[in-house]
Amino acid sequence: MKRYVHLFLIVLTSSLALLAACKDDKEEEITPNNPNNPQQQQCDTGSVTFSSTVSGIISTNCLACHSAAMAQGGMILDTYARVKTAADNGKLMGVITHAAGFSPMPKGGPKLSDCNIAKIKKWVDDGAPNN
Structure with a gap:
């Protein structure tokens, strides 16, 4: 009987530890492309520039594998x-949107958020200016 009580206490303690570990998780970190999240519904593509927007996305998501x-x-x-070369030849949009015929990027990682893809697309559609 003591053995079962001991086993029960171990299972209960483990379960509580797991629940406590998840209590501070944020919804957007768990489901990065959640369309029901109001923060993700507001994607500002109105002021996209290479220097303030695109280079940061590239730096965060691409340079670990695609630097010199x-x-x-x-x-x-x-x-x-x-x-710009990757934007002009279509490879940039092809890989980040996981389009057919392109190797999906980031390789082995989650797809970029819809907002980040929209920002890069806006920059590419605007002619990929050096701004």
Whole structure:
């Protein structure tokens, strides 16, 4: 009988520890593309620039593998000129939207948020200016 009580206490303690570990999780971190999240419904693409928007997205999501030091797949995205080349030839939008015929990026990671994709698309559609 003591054995079962001991086992019950271990299971109960473990369950409470798991619940406590999740109590501070934020909805947007758990489901990054949640259309019901009001914060994600407001994606401002009105003032997208390379320097203030696109370069930050590229830096955060791409440069770990696509810098001059890494250059995976022969793609380097560490300067405006190199990102512009990828934008102009269609590779940038193809890989981040996971379009057919393109290797989905970030490789082995989650797809960029819909908002980040929309921001990059806006910049590309505007001619990929160096702004």
